[in-house]
Every structure is written in C-alpha cells, then in structure tokens.
Amino acid sequence: MILRLAWKNIWRNKVRSAVILFAITLGLIAGVFVVAFENGMINQKIEDTINIEMTLLQVNTQQFIDENDIEYVFADSVSESRIRQIPEVTGVSPRIILTAMVATPHKTGGAQVTAIVPEKEKQVSQLYKYIPDSLGNYFTENLRNSIIVGKKFADKYQVQLHSKVVLSFVNLEGEQVSGAFRICGIFHTNNPVYDEMQMFIKADDARKLTGIAPDSIHELAIQLIDNTDKTVAKVQPQIASMLQKGVTVRNWKEVNPLMSLYTGFFQIELMIIIGIILFALGFGIVNTILMSVLERKHELSMLMAIGMNRKKVMQLIMTESAILTMLGGFLGMLIGLAIALVTKKTGIDVSASFGAYQQFGISTIIHPLITGTQFFIIAIMVIITGILSAVFPARTAMKINPAEGIRE
Numbered sequence: 001m002i003l004r005l006a007w008k009n010i011w012r013n014k015v016r017s018a019v020i021l022f023a024i025t026l027g028l029i030a031g032v033f034v035v036a037f038e039n040g041m042i043n044q045k046i047e048d049t050i051n052i053e054m055t056l057l058q059v060n061t062q063q064f065i066d067e068n069d070i071e072y073v074f075a076d077s078v079s080e081s082r083i084r085q086i087p088e089v090t091g092v093s094p095r096i097i098l099t100a101m102v103a104t105p106h107k108t109g110g111a112q113v114t115a116i117v118p119e120k121e122k123q124v125s126q127l128y129k130y131i132p133d134s135l136g137n138y139f140t141e142n143l144r145n146s147i148i149v150g151k152k153f154a155d156k157y158q159v160q161l162h163s164k165v166v167l168s169f170v171n172l173e174g175e176q177v178s179g180a181f182r183i184c185g186i187f188h189t190n191n192p193v194y195d196e197m198q199m200f201i202k203a204d205d206a207r208k209l210t211g212i213a214p215d216s217i218h219e220l221a222i223q224l225i226d227n228t229d230k231t232v233a234k235v236q237p238q239i240a241s242m243l244q245k246g247v248t249v250r251n252w253k254e255v256n257p258l259m260s261l262y263t264g265f266f267q268i269e270l271m272i273i274i275g276i277i278l279f280a281l282g283f284g285i286v287n288t289i290l291m292s293v294l295e296r297k298h299e300l301s302m303l304m305a306i307g308m309n310r311k312k313v314m315q316l317i318m319t320e321s322a323i324l325t326m327l328g329g330f331l332g333m334l335i336g337l338a339i340a341l342v343t344k345k346t347g348i349d350v351s352a353s354f355g356a357y358q359q360f361g362i363s364t365i366i367h368p369l370i371t372g373t374q375f376f377i378i379a380i381m382v383i384i385t386g387i388l389s390a391v392f393p394a395r396t397a398m399k400i401n402p403a404e405g406i407r408e
Contacts (some may be wrong), residue, residue: 002312006319013292020288021328024281028332029339031277032378035270036340036368037348042266043369049259050227050252051126053194055093057236059083059220059249070098071172073216074247080220082242088224088235091123094217096206102199103166106158111197113167115206124223127187127200136161136185145205147181150195151188159183167201172211179209227252274378278385285389289321293397300397310398317394318387325386333378340368 010017050056059079064072076094083092096115101108118139122128128138131148139146147165154160161183168178181201189195207214222239224231232251239249253260293300300313347365 024328025332027281029336031274032336036370040366040368055221057222076217077215091223093120093124093221095219097218100167100169104157115203124221130187131185145181146184148185148200152192152195282389289393314394318390321390322386329382
C-alpha cells in the first residue's frame with residue numbers, strides 16, 4: 001500500500017516530478033560518461049606508457065637502479081632464454097642504457113640513448129609503429145651508426161632524416177668517447193617530452209664505443225600477454241627466482257611510482273565528481289519532496305487522524321524520495337553506460353578541444369570505459385542520495401500536528 005500510494009503522490013504534480021526526474025537522469029548521464037571518459041584517458045595513458053615508454057617488467061642490477069652508471073651491467077644470455085620459456089611472456093628485449101650529450105650543427109643538449117636489438121625490441125615496444133613512412137624506418141637499412149630520434153627533438157635541434165648527430169658519453173674505462181650517427185627514422189608519439197629526450201641506436205654500435213661485452217646489458221625489457229595486476233603478480237616472482245644475486249625485476253608501477261599515484265588520484269577524483277553531482281541533485285530532490293509534503297499537509301493530517309502512525313508517514317515520504325531517485329538515477333546510469341559502450345568502439349577525437357593533453361603524453365583519441373566496480377559504487381551512491389534526501393522532508397511530515405493540519 002505504501003508503495004502504491006507513494007507512486008500516486010509523485011505524479012500528482014506531473015510537471016514538477018518530470019523536471020526533477022529529467023535533472024537526475026541528465027546528471028547521472030553526465031556523471032557516468034565523465035567517469036568513463038576519464039577512465040579511457042587514464043587507460044590510454046597507461047597503455048601508451050607500457051607499449052612505448054617502458055614495459056610491464058624490467059630487469060636491472062640494483063646498483064644500476066640506484067646510480068644509473070654504465071659499469072653496472074649483467075650477463076643476459078641465461079636469464080633471457082629462461083624468461084622466454086614462461087607462457088605469459090610475449091617478448092624479451094636486452095637494452096643498453098646510456099646518458100649522452102647530443103650535438104647537432106644548431107644545438108647541444110642531453111638525452112637518454114637506448115641501445116637495442118631491433119628485432120627483439122619490436123616484441124616489447126610499439127615504437128616502430130610511430131615512424132611515418134615519410135620520416136624513415138626502424139633500422140630496416142643495415143647501416144652502421146644509425147639512430148632514431150623523436151619529432152620534438154628533430155624540430156628543436158633543427159635536424160631531419162639523414163642528418164648527422166654526434167653522441168658523447170663515458171665508456172667503461174671512464175673515458176669520454178664520441179660517435180657520429182645518421183638519423184634513419186623519426187618517431188612521433190603522443191608525448192613530446194619523450195620525443196625530445198629519448199633516442200635509439202643499435203646495441204652493436206653502442207658496444208663498439210663503450211666497450212660493453214657482447215653478453216652484457218643494463219636492462220631486460222619484458223612484455224606479457226596482458227597488463228592485468230594478476231598476470232604481473234604471477235610472472236614477477238617467477239622471473240625473480242631465475243635472476244643472479246644483485247639483479248632485480250620490477251613491474252611498471254615500481255619503475256614509475258608517479259604513474260601509479262596518477263591513476264589512483266584520478267580514481268578518487270572521479271568518485272568526488274559523482275559525489276558533487278549527486279549532492280547537487282539531492283537538493284532538488286529535497287525541494288520536490290518537501291513541497292509535496294507541505295501541499296499535502298491536510299491530507300497527511302487526515303491519514304494520521306484515522307490511524308496511520310508517524311512511522312508509516314515517514315516510510316511514505318522516504319519511498320517517494322527513493323522512487324524519484326532510483327528511477328531517474330538508474331535511467332541516467334543506463335543511458336550513460338550505453339553512450340560509453342558506443343563511444344568505446346568508435347573512440348572520441350578530442351584533438352580540437354583538448355590538444356594540450358598531449359603535453360602530458362595523453363592520446364587525443366579516447367575510448368571511454370567504465371568498470372563494473374565503478375558502476376556498482378555509483379549505484380550505491382544513488383541509493384544513499386535517495387535516502388538522505390528524504391530525511392528532512394520525512395522529519396517535517398512527522399512533526400505535523402494532525403489537529404492543526406485538519407483545520408488548515
């Protein structure tokens with residue numbers, strides 16, 4: 001009876017109820033889509049970072065992690081072959097990491113040089129996909145002392161395809177050595193900072209200049225079948241058990257704690273956004289239900305006079321608020337989810353409005369995504385909003401004096 005009576009009371013004033021339902025629905029559509037959009041942006045950033053800038057797992061000596069010195073190498077031949085046998089591992093690439101001074105005819109500066117085996121590096125990094133045909137190739141020409149640089153570097157240092165770049169760094173003996181390299185490719189990612197500071201040469205060319213032995217490296221980059229925490233947590237201990245003393249394996253969150261903090265911060269921010277939206281909508285619900293209570297003061301007094309206790313009156317008002325909130329909230333959530341699913345497949349190009357995001361390494365093609373956990377949390381927040389919004393109108397209704405209400 002309470003539910004049927006509450007439903008009829010809501011639609012006594014159809015315009016007012018329709019307006020608040022529309023506001024709740026629109027607010028939740030916006031809220032769910034904002035969460036999905038921000039999630040898509042975060043996931044895209046993580047994917048780009050893992051697939052281009054670093055890998056899911058990295059193996060280094062602890063001394064190299066602490067001091068980043070050229071001498072802290074380890075033999076990779078045994079560990080690399082054993083790691084490749086792990087079913088979840090899809091690629092392993094040995095790397096030599098060098099800090100270098102870079103000189104061109106127009107400018108001098110610092111950069112990080114990663115020496116790689118191109119065929120193996122393709123297994124762990126998608127950087128080769130970011131070299132347009134018009135800007136060279138990914139070491140496909142077997143040329144000595146070739147180098148790949150970023151578009152931002154090329155623009156800043158005023159170089160182009162086939163230009164000469166001189167690299168200077170310290171070798172294993174602590175001596176300053178230099179080598180002239182020809183640009184064979186120019187990559188262009190979504191991260192201008194990475195494009196400016198990172199460059200790649202072949203491992204054989206680096207070894208000739210630095211004196212690093214053929215089986216020695218600074219890093220093993222490892223990619224897995226997926227980037228879920230479960231897979232990473234399963235494989236990381238297996239790799240750790242294969243490594244020699246002084247060599248350690250880190251996952252991407254340990255390599256870049258700031259990225260992990262960044263994603264955690266955004267998750268909190270998303271829930272705050274939803275909370276603000278629901279908080280604002282709550283005032284509208286309170287106003288609608290309170291107006292309904294005041295307009296029906298005489299009717300509620302009559303109900304209490306003929307035997308309906310104050311607890312039942314409170315239940316009636318709470319039910320009205322719950323119906324309005326649930327109906328508008330879940331309708332908005334479903335529409336918002338549908339929009340997110342459609343745009344997830346098509347992607348949203350935000351380059352015109354949010355091109356500045358590229359300065360932070362965020363792609364301008366966003367694929368919205370909302371998780372089941374987030375959807376559940378939003379649903380709980382909607383229910384809580386409905387309950388809290390009914391408290392004040394319900395207390396107002398309970399305080400009605402039947403004798404005075406009937407005379408009005």
